[in-house]
Amino acid sequence: MTAAMAPPKISSVRLIVCYAAILGTLPYLTLKASWVTGGGLGLRDPSFVDSDVMMFANLVTGGMDVVAVLLALAFTYSWGRRIPAPLVLFPIWIGTGLLAPIVLNLPVIVADLSRAQLTEMPLENWVWAVVYGGFAWQGILLLTAFVLYARDRWWFVVTGTVKPGTIGVAGLLGIAAALVTAIGHTIWAFGPGGIAARGQDVVIAVLGVLAALALANVARGRFWPRLVLVWTGAGAMAGTGAWGLFTAFTMGSTGHVAVLAVQVIGGVLMMISVLRRLPAVEQAT
Numbered sequence: 657m658t659a660a661m662a663p664p665k666i667s668s669v670r671l672i673v674c675y676a677a678i679l680g681t682l683p684y685l686t687l688k689a690s691w692v693t694g695g696g697l698g699l700r701d702p703s704f705v706d707s708d709v710m711m712f713a714n715l716v717t718g719g720m721d722v723v724a725v726l727l728a729l730a731f732t733y734s735w736g737r738r739i740p741a742p743l744v745l746f747p748i749w750i751g752t753g754l755l756a757p758i759v760l761n762l763p764v765i766v767a768d769l770s771r772a773q774l775t776e777m778p779l780e781n782w783v784w785a786v787v788y789g790g791f792a793w794q795g796i797l798l799l800t801a802f803v804l805y806a807r808d809r810w811w812f813v814v815t816g817t818v819k820p821g822t823i824g825v826a827g828l829l830g831i832a833a834a835l836v837t838a839i840g841h842t843i844w845a846f847g848p849g850g851i852a853a854r855g856q857d858v859v860i861a862v863l864g865v866l867a868a869l870a871l872a873n874v875a876r877g878r879f880w881p882r883l884v885l886v887w888t889g890a891g892a893m894a895g896t897g898a899w900g901l902f903t904a905f906t907m908g909s910t911g912h913v914a915v916l917a918v919q920v921i922g923g924v925l926m927m928i929s930v931l932r933r934l935p936a937v938e939q940a941t
Contacts, residue, residue, distance in 0.1 A: 680793035688718030753895025755795030764855030827929030833922020893923030
């Protein structure tokens with residue numbers, strides 16, 4: 657192979673980030689593999705996972721971590737740049753929405769797990785630390801891998817400014833939905849549940865408001881700071897809202913379904929609105 661045909665060299669930093677992110681998925685995947693194959697790893701009560709609903713839920717959540725592994729590889733190796741953008745952006749956007757709130761809420765989660773209140777749960781105490789620790793690890797490293805990937809593939813978004821324009825009806829509806837989401841999660845934060853759950857509600861409420869403010873100001877100037885806020889906030893709305901709907905319908909608890917539906921739709925509308933501004937991004941001369 658000639659020098660001209662040699663594939664570009666991958667930096668050591670990107671390789672470390674990639675495989676460290678993959679390493680962070682292994683404990684969770686091990687638990688899921690045990691549960692779907694009839695094992696009792698980390699279970700106080702094996703009957704907890706002994707149902708068709710839980711089998712389905714474990715397959716879905718385990719599959720999500722498999723997708724995380726594939727994304728980490730795609731973000732690192734040259735073949736990942738040839739994947740159509742929607743096939744990369746959609747899963748990492750949802751992943752951002754699910755993982756970023758956990759990372760931001762990690763101190764509260766740690767404080768909650770340190771309290772002796774899990775003795776009646778069907779899972780061993782260490783399972784919670786493994787699961788949330790793994791999610792936080794993935795959140796930091798997988799999103800770092802994505803930032804490095806996006807900087808190379810869509811460099812013009814990082815360096816460009818956006819021309820004057822409007823966010824359209826989708827943006828306005830998305831902002832309204834973000835405010836409904838923030839109100840709903842603020843109310844839930846003062847309701848029953850562990851401090852970790854309440855902290856998560858606060859984080860999602862704040863991210864929704866920040867996304868709304870950022871989208872409302874996508875009119876001119878540097879584009880990427882607004883995009884990051886909308887990406888994260890709208891992703892948190894769509895990702896956690898979709899997960900909330902999934903658990904509500906699988907577990908038969910539908911009390912928050914209306915707000916969660918508004919949350920998902922609003923997150924999608926906000927993302928559509930900000931992406932429609934991409935053609936208005938121009939490079940400095």
